Amino acid sequence: MYITSSVAYYDRIYASQGKDYQKEAEYLASTIRSHGRGKRQNLLDVACGTGNHMLHLRKYFDVEDVDISLDFIRIVRSRLPKAKLSVVSLADVEEEDLKLVKMSTAKVEGRGRIFRHA
Numbered sequence: 001m002y003i004t005s006s007v008a009y010y011d012r013i014y015a016s017q018g019k020d021y022q023k024e025a026e027y028l029a030s031t032i033r034s035h036g037r038g039k040r041q042n043l044l045d046v047a048c049g050t051g052n053h054m055l056h057l058r059k060y061f062d063v064e065d066v067d068i069s070l071d072f073i074r075i076v077r078s079r080l081p082k083a084k085l086s087v088v089s090l091a092d093v094e095e096e097d098l099k100l101v102k103m104s105t106a107k108v109e110g111r112g113r114i115f116r117h118a
Helices: 004-008 010-016 021-034 052-057 070-079
Strands: 041-046 061-067 084-087 100-103
Touching (some): 004 010, 004 070, 021 052, 041 052, 061 070
Parallel strands (some): 041 061, 061 084
């Protein structure tokens, strides 16, 4: 089961590791464009954490963040009040609804194109 107490430390842990959300978002956008996806796309950010990728990805995509943790979704909502957010398990997402998916630690197998960059 997910440990809710880790939410308080999430951003500090990644910051201490030098995680660069902006650089990762630019890499993802560049990768998608290089595969012929030039027009603005819908992007599902699975396991979004505190929404730091969404802050940058929304420059390139129409982003919806999903996470299994309501605590994480509440943090994203406080940062981005108008963001599309859902508390959901990836197991509950219908494959035909997916166009582009960004995930940090999960893996999906299916018909759609999946881009992964940790």
